[in-house]
Amino acid sequence: MKNREFSVLIATLAVLVVVLLLVANPFKQPGTSAAKGSALFPGLLSKEPARIVVDGRNDLTLWKEGEEWLVAGDTEGSRFPADTAGVNKALAATRSATTKDMISSNPEKQDIFQVDSTGAMVTIMAADSSVLADFVIGKSGSDYATNYVRPRAGDAVYVVGDRIKNQFDRPSRGMRDMFIIRVPKEEITKIEISRADSVMTLQAKDDGNWEMLAPKQGMLKKDFASRLVNTLSNFRADEVTSGGAEDRGFENPYLRVNLVFKNGTDHTISVGDTAQTEGRRFARLDGRRWVYEIGSYRIETLTKTADEILEPPPAPPDSMKAPTDSVAAPIPLPREPARE
Numbered sequence: 532m533k534n535r536e537f538s539v540l541i542a543t544l545a546v547l548v549v550v551l552l553l554v555a556n557p558f559k560q561p562g563t564s565a566a567k568g569s570a571l572f573p574g575l576l577s578k579e580p581a582r583i584v585v586d587g588r589n590d591l592t593l594w595k596e597g598e599e600w601l602v603a604g605d606t607e608g609s610r611f612p613a614d615t616a617g618v619n620k621a622l623a624a625t626r627s628a629t630t631k632d633m634i635s636s637n638p639e640k641q642d643i644f645q646v647d648s649t650g651a652m653v654t655i656m657a658a659d660s661s662v663l664a665d666f667v668i669g670k671s672g673s674d675y676a677t678n679y680v681r682p683r684a685g686d687a688v689y690v691v692g693d694r695i696k697n698q699f700d701r702p703s704r705g706m707r708d709m710f711i712i713r714v715p716k717e718e719i720t721k722i723e724i725s726r727a728d729s730v731m732t733l734q735a736k737d738d739g740n741w742e743m744l745a746p747k748q749g750m751l752k753k754d755f756a757s758r759l760v761n762t763l764s765n766f767r768a769d770e771v772t773s774g775g776a777e778d779r780g781f782e783n784p785y786l787r788v789n790l791v792f793k794n795g796t797d798h799t800i801s802v803g804d805t806a807q808t809e810g811r812r813f814a815r816l817d818g819r820r821w822v823y824e825i826g827s828y829r830i831e832t833l834t835k836t837a838d839e840i841l842e843p844p845p846a847p848p849d850s851m852k853a854p855t856d857s858v859a860a861p862i863p864l865p866r867e868p869a870r871e
Contacts, residue, residue, distance in 0.1 A: 630689060646668070707771055802830060802833075
């Protein structure tokens, strides 16, 4: 009996040793685990990108000036503000790519994953022109949220998420920043709309409603106040031009909107002359060089009169209402005496 128990104990210990070796793997080569999951483009971790060139369905060139990304237009020398948030999202997807999800290293399969000459070629450079990442983006993975990516210096193909192809392979116009201003709507505390013959001042209240301080006083209609603040907090244009602000009517604008924020800062949007495109006017944010075109429908809420946007005054109490449906009873006429 004792021999049997001893044999069971030895077998149990042997199983535990095997499990421990499989989990801990003390014989693996140092650094193999780190290499398997290392950054696919380590250059992006040591230097800041300053230029991006994409050669795919759409040819795209972006470069950084200060904190702002610019995108080249379709005509020689044209440049526009780029969607900086979109560029940063694309760069974040590239930085997070790792080598852990290698799908193939066979060069003969590159056409299957479309990481050959049919893919989108992306080159990311630093300010000193050193290459930080150089790769080909192929077709989507089975989940449509990933893409096959191959560094151009090798044959290995990896799976990268965040729809990285959609981030980079975009037309120039699709990469432009079409927002004149974008701020959290909760940060706007005061709006002043100035026109040639009037100034309207609107103030946010603590309960989230808005009131008019001038030219009249009263509460704004809630649906109008909501539309107005939503429009101005994400004031989108229909087009951004590559020209300057000269001769666009900003000296004596059609209207001017001053936004005051909780932190005490403010921004002013000027709407100038009519543009060549029918139904549009030029607009710009003071302090920025870019001039936009906005459709008249986008400024419809800014041209309302005070009476159109104020809540109607409350009806007087019933006791104070003048009678409207009562009619005085007729006074009876004296009857003539009967004649004999």
